[in-house]
Amino acid sequence: MSADVAPAPGVSTLRLQARRFRRNRLAMASVVVLALIVALCFLGPYAFPFTGEDADFDNISAPARLTWPHLFGTDDFGRDLLVRVLEGGQVSLTIGFLGALVAGVIGVLYGAVAGYAGGRTDGVMMRLVEVLYGFPYVILVILLSLLFGGGNVALFAAIVFTLWLTPAVIVRAQAQSLAQKEFVQAARAGGMTGPAIVVQHIVPNCVSTVIVYGSLLVPEVILSESFLSFLGIGIREPQASWGNLIQAGTAAMGSDLRLLLLPGGLLALVLLCLNFIADGLRDAFDPNDR
Amino acid sequence: MTGLRKGLGAWLAGAAMALALAAGPALADDTLDRGIGSEWSSLDPQVNFDAAAGWILADAYEGLVTFDPDGAIIPGAAERWEASADGKTYTFHLREGLKWSNGDPLVAQDFVNGVLRTLDPATVSEKGYYFYSTIKVKGAAALANGETTDPSVLGITAPDDRTLVIEMETPAPHILDLVGAFQFAPLHSPSFQAGGAGVFIDPAKVVSNGAYVIREVVPQSHVLLEKNPNYWDAANVKIPFVKYHVTEDVGTELKRYQAGEIDITYDIPLADLERLKAETPDEVRIFPSTFLIYYSFNLSNPDLANIDLRRALSLALDRDTLENRIVKGGATPTFSYGGGFDPDYDGPAIAEATMTQADREALAKELYAKAGYGPDNPLKLSIATTVAEVNIRRAQGAALMWKKVLGADVTVNSMERKAWLDLFYTDDWTIFADNLVGDFAGPETFLSYMRPSAEPGYDWVKPEYDAAMDAAAEQPDKSTRYPELAKAEKILLDDYIFAPIAIEPYRHLVKPNVRGFGTSAAGYHNSQWMALE
Numbered sequence: 001m002s003a004d005v006a007p008a009p010g011v012s013t014l015r016l017q018a019r020r021f022r023r024n025r026l027a028m029a030s031v032v033v034l035a036l037i038v039a040l041c042f043l044g045p046y047a048f049p050f051t052g053e054d055a056d057f058d059n060i061s062a063p064a065r066l067t068w069p070h071l072f073g074t075d076d077f078g079r080d081l082l083v084r085v086l087e088g089g090q091v092s093l094t095i096g097f098l099g100a101l102v103a104g105v106i107g108v109l110y111g112a113v114a115g116y117a118g119g120r121t122d123g124v125m126m127r128l129v130e131v132l133y134g135f136p137y138v139i140l141v142i143l144l145s146l147l148f149g150g151g152n153v154a155l156f157a158a159i160v161f162t163l164w165l166t167p168a169v170i171v172r173a174q175a176q177s178l179a180q181k182e183f184v185q186a187a188r189a190g191g192m193t194g195p196a197i198v199v200q201h202i203v204p205n206c207v208s209t210v211i212v213y214g215s216l217l218v219p220e221v222i223l224s225e226s227f228l229s230f231l232g233i234g235i236r237e238p239q240a241s242w243g244n245l246i247q248a249g250t251a252a253m254g255s256d257l258r259l260l261l262l263p264g265g266l267l268a269l270v271l272l273c274l275n276f277i278a279d280g281l282r283d284a285f286d287p288n289d290r
Numbered sequence: 291m292t293g294l295r296k297g298l299g300a301w302l303a304g305a306a307m308a309l310a311l312a313a314g315p316a317l318a319d320d321t322l323d324r325g326i327g328s329e330w331s332s333l334d335p336q337v338n339f340d341a342a343a344g345w346i347l348a349d350a351y352e353g354l355v356t357f358d359p360d361g362a363i364i365p366g367a368a369e370r371w372e373a374s375a376d377g378k379t380y381t382f383h384l385r386e387g388l389k390w391s392n393g394d395p396l397v398a399q400d401f402v403n404g405v406l407r408t409l410d411p412a413t414v415s416e417k418g419y420y421f422y423s424t425i426k427v428k429g430a431a432a433l434a435n436g437e438t439t440d441p442s443v444l445g446i447t448a449p450d451d452r453t454l455v456i457e458m459e460t461p462a463p464h465i466l467d468l469v470g471a472f473q474f475a476p477l478h479s480p481s482f483q484a485g486g487a488g489v490f491i492d493p494a495k496v497v498s499n500g501a502y503v504i505r506e507v508v509p510q511s512h513v514l515l516e517k518n519p520n521y522w523d524a525a526n527v528k529i530p531f532v533k534y535h536v537t538e539d540v541g542t543e544l545k546r547y548q549a550g551e552i553d554i555t556y557d558i559p560l561a562d563l564e565r566l567k568a569e570t571p572d573e574v575r576i577f578p579s580t581f582l583i584y585y586s587f588n589l590s591n592p593d594l595a596n597i598d599l600r601r602a603l604s605l606a607l608d609r610d611t612l613e614n615r616i617v618k619g620g621a622t623p624t625f626s627y628g629g630g631f632d633p634d635y636d637g638p639a640i641a642e643a644t645m646t647q648a649d650r651e652a653l654a655k656e657l658y659a660k661a662g663y664g665p666d667n668p669l670k671l672s673i674a675t676t677v678a679e680v681n682i683r684r685a686q687g688a689a690l691m692w693k694k695v696l697g698a699d700v701t702v703n704s705m706e707r708k709a710w711l712d713l714f715y716t717d718d719w720t721i722f723a724d725n726l727v728g729d730f731a732g733p734e735t736f737l738s739y740m741r742p743s744a745e746p747g748y749d750w751v752k753p754e755y756d757a758a759m760d761a762a763a764e765q766p767d768k769s770t771r772y773p774e775l776a777k778a779e780k781i782l783l784d785d786y787i788f789a790p791i792a793i794e795p796y797r798h799l800v801k802p803n804v805r806g807f808g809t810s811a812a813g814y815h816n817s818q819w820m821a822l823e
Binding site: 053054055057060076077078079236237238251252254255 | 561562564565608611615616682686687689690691693694701702
């Protein structure tokens with residue numbers, strides 16, 4: 001880690017920002033913890049001789065004794081709790097990152113086009129966003145899952161469909177001011193086409209906002225997935241996700257808190273890490289905070 | 291969607307409870323408070339088809355016979371009866387001096403009028419089939435399907451005010467189970483003709499003949515009954531008032547019970563069952579009902595058309611583990627269809643019932659492989675069930691067992707009750723989490739439902755079974771009829787068109803000061819036998 005405070009000449013803004021981020025200990029610790037959780041979720045289940053969908057009827061509702069093979073015991077169907085939580089993590093994290101990426105890309109492009117084009121096109125595009133904003137979220141998700149026949153695809157579509165709106169609005173505001181900047185006008189005067197300007201000038205100049213917002217979008221998507229699975233319209237049993245594991249855990253809350261604590265604790269930890277990282281990124285990218 | 295509905299239901303129940311509390315204490319010691327779950331669908335004795343509302347009506351009306359706390363048939367409005375030698379004609383003799391609650395004399399013709407109204411298509415009652423199908427009363431079918439409106443064709447007649455004769459086309463020893471209040475309530479014609487069906491929910495106009503009369507009907511809240519002084523056995527009715535409370539959510543009902551608002555609950559939440567059994571074993575009452583759970587296989591599915599595969603699926607289920615360690619609802623595992631309800635019936639079970647579970651699983655694996663499935667070619671099926679928690683748990687447990695023992699890939703498809711019912715007739719299912727509630731505690735109510743001619747949804751063609759059931763129907767009494775029914779059940783079970791799973795119990799919490807609450811399999815619990823101490 002570099003100790004010098006004054007930026008050396010010739011260091012790019014991006015490198016400068018990365019250096020500032022690395023100095024944020026909480027954010028760096030969060031990155032390490034998150035990486036560990038991700039590695040554990042994706043590699044951990046291979047260490048066990050069974051999957052989270054295999055039941056061990058001789059050990060139904062086994063308590064957490066930290067003994068092999070059921071380290072954290074089993075659920076009330078005899079399935080290994082730890083493996084199920086890790087497999088649920090795979091689903092939740094994949095949907096979280098992929099969902100945020102797709103929603104982010106759609107939102108950024110939509111917002112950049114609207115902001116750059118301006119005028120009537122901008123008006124129509126943003127009114128559409130407002131109409132979609134006005135639609136009750138849960139009802140929209142239910143309609144979409146009916147349309148797609150339920151399951152993971154429907155859930156993913158529903159989450160992306162509702163979460164691209166906010167990045168679109170944020171980027172559109174940025175793009176609107178960028179469209180008036182001299183370098184954009186110069187590009188236009190030089191004969192660059194609209195789509196090329198959006199992709200080469202507008203979007204790269206929005207990137208810091210997008211990264212900060214994107215890192216906040218990931219926990220939002222994970223939370224949405226968990227929330228919808230909790231309500232029973234997301235990931236279906238026997239496939240695990242943190243949402244439906246937490247739901248099963250709350251049903252047994254009175255008798256066995258373990259079923260709620262493990263998935264709930266991991267979800268809370270991941271959300272905290274992502275928020276600290278987003279916080280660190282925002283500090284690093286903020287030009288007023290040198 | 292489910293979660294939201296549940297939440298709303300709980301909230302509504304909570305709101306209703308708050309209202310009930312605000313209305314003031316009605317919890318004096320002279321009132322028995324009973325839970326009935328959801329709101330009664332009807333208080334019309336000829337129309338109501340709902341078991342819980344049937345408790346209210348069994349208190350308010352009395353049939354020819356009635357049922358003691360443990361479900362045994364005892365004389366009701368009729369003091370004695372006799373059957374003809376061929377078992378086709380039953381003659382009932384009413385008690386002397388029977389009265390309606392308003393003091394009018396109760397005569398045999400009132401019972402005939404009740405049946406006539408049940409059968410009249412204009413009444414739109416689902417209970418007509420008791421008289422033309424469950425027992426075959428002469429002329430009942432013609433009246434029910436509108437061929438005639440002439441009441442004289444009916445084989446139920448009243449030669450005088452105290453005699454009632456029932457003539458049937460075939461003998462039916464189970465007739466006595468079907469002449470209680472639920473199926474055979476009398477009709478007070480003057481009040482009905484004056485007010486129509488509305489009189490049954492109007493406490494000022496309703497006239498009944500049971501141990502209690504309806505005093506108050508508050509939708510979504512309660513029905514209050516008061517002791518009927520004109521009842522023939524009024525001297526032995528100990529509790530002056532009975533109040534039936536609506537509570538949609540079982541969890542809320544448990545709280546009301548614990549708060550002392552309810553003396554007998556409608557159900558017990560499964561999540562609290564183990565704890566309650568440990569803490570208050572005397573208050574938890576669990577006993578078998580006539581609610582049979584079985585998983586039907588779709589015979590028109592190319593995979594399931596193979597009997598080896600159906601047999602493998604049935605054998606791979608460890609019913610004991612499923613019911614006692616996964617579902618934990620107190621249900622009794624079963625290997626038969628019509629057995630387990632009437633102790634007099636010595637019916638068959640599936641052929642492998644005597645094996646150990648390990649042997650059954652070994653055989654299941656063998657049959658599964660023989661049917662052409664294996665790790666490279668796993669069977670893919672789906673279980674259609676309702677969204678009720680107990681049903682989902684059972685289906686998930688069964689799917690895990692099929693995966694563990696056979697390696698089959700089975701998913702659980704849960705849906706609202708109505709969608710689930712409709713699905714059955716579309717044929718668009720592979721395994722149906724089926725159930726049947728018997729009309730009485732005997733094998734015949736189940737076995738006659740499975741006749742290929744009676745239930746087209748199963749796609750089961752089996753003339754031998756129909757013939758065996760017809761042969762049984764000729765027998766006038768249980769001792770000769772039951773062996774014939776057992777032969778028919780053997781034919782049914784040998785085809786493995788379903789996997790019998792369990793007999794669901796009734797679950798009630800009963801306050802220790804309530805006396806006289808028995809274990810009736812048919813589910814009749816008349817308040818007149820109970821006392822508060």
